[in-house]
Amino acid sequence: MSRTRFSASRMALIAQNTLLECMRQRFFLLLSLLTAAMGIAVWVFCDCGFVAPRAKFLLDGGFGALTFFGAVLAIVTAAQSFSGEIEKRTVLAVLARPVWRMEFILGKLAGVMILLLIFYATSTGLLLGLVMWEQAGPGMSSAGFPAGGGQVSGSAVLACGLVQWLRSGVLAALTLLVSSYARSSLFAVVSGFAALVICNLQSVASDACRAAGSGWAESVVGVIGVIFPDFALYDVADGVAAGGVLPTTYLAGVTLYSIAYAGVFGGLAACCFRHREL
């Protein structure tokens, strides 16, 4: 085994199998349909937005659904696809062949990432189509704002979709790390959601501790802030919905940040899995 060299093609094969397996699951289909239904429902009920132009209301709801269901998909798919293989013992058949455990883990991560990419690309495409349709027609919102007030740029919507995909990719990698030493997929899913809450709230918690002047609490939050990635960096959907654009420096920085964290989580997951007794 140790003489077998690391193979990207074997990893790609595992990724392809993971992708096909996940796409066949009803869960993926259900979440995709829910996200699409949510986007269309928001579009239909655009007039219920009291304070925002229709396009902003649509993007608010659409990105809300995308972020929420995307996070659920990332956590559940990453946990199920990895722990499921272990629970069903199919992993033994794979690892009995000359396959590195790292190839297995990274292949799983790549498969989940591609699945998420498909999910985000289709959902963002649908959202963009609805927003463009909305902006193309004249009209006023119920609040009296011109429909075109704060025109939303299509490229900004796509860039925002990309940023949300990066966030869910990091989350999937983090869940995979937990799965690599968790005994059950349920534990991995629960831990994934806990990690999501920590990553989302850490910057707010840090500000709150600073405001309260609690030194020890600030230290604890500081340590957590070092260990976990800060998901507040990805919260740009509101700004894009308000007509803002994402600077290239931000996009480059957040892409690099996400790749680095996904790499670290993937590497550590491979390390844990290497020492795991199956």
Added chain:
Amino acid sequence: MRACLAGSQPAVFVTVSSRTPALVFTGLALAGLALWPLRAFVDESGAPSRDSSEIRPAGLSMARWTSAAIPGGMRALLADGLWLKVYAAWVARDRPRTEALIRWVIMVDDRPTQFWVNGARIIAYDVTDWRLSAMNGGRVPSEVRRRVFEEQACAALEHLAAARIRHPDSAAIWVEMGNINLYRRGDLRRAAECYRRASESPDPPYYAARIHAELLRRLGHDREAYVWLRRLHPTLPNNDEAAMSDVVLRRIQELERKLKVPEKDRYVPGNLRTKATESTQSD
């Protein structure tokens, strides 16, 4: 060296080397430290709408927590849904429910100034009428009426003071504070101050500065009103009806007559001054 942790750890963990958890945490900490500059770079790269609600002395605004807990634009949807419920409570003249729901809306989404301003209007005007109607069909002594007006106006101003923390540059909030001070409390001095602050905010409505001058005049500060209007008039565009440049000019002339300003010191609008200079030069 290889210690089995399964016996000492909860059953949710698999058997791993004792070094593995330490390795994971060390790896995460090192990665976090190494990526800290990149994190700071992304944070300062000028992406729009990274929520930066003001941190209050007593802690953090509830809206900031909800912004982090409720994903993306769901916050706006939830706030709109709650605002519908505010309307339902408003139609039913249910005061406790209306006030509680206004607070909930703000807690969920404190970004739109309309929620703050409309909430303040409901508290200052509608709730006052509901309270008075509930007392003997509105036939109440003037003292009681004044007290109810004052209580509700103060509640609305308190609500708007919280809004100012979130939207320090919003002219709409200062204007609403001015309106409540003027129409509900009859406090011209405070109202004038609020309109002045509104006129000094970024992108203010033209009328804020005019009302400030008018209130100064009503307070008897004619000289201050005159100076204010003289300074205001050159900044007003002639081609925008909302600016009411001619009205401001008329008011300046009225004040000049009232204050008996000598002819040579009287205000001459910029365009007329230019014409006068041109005709002098040609002579």
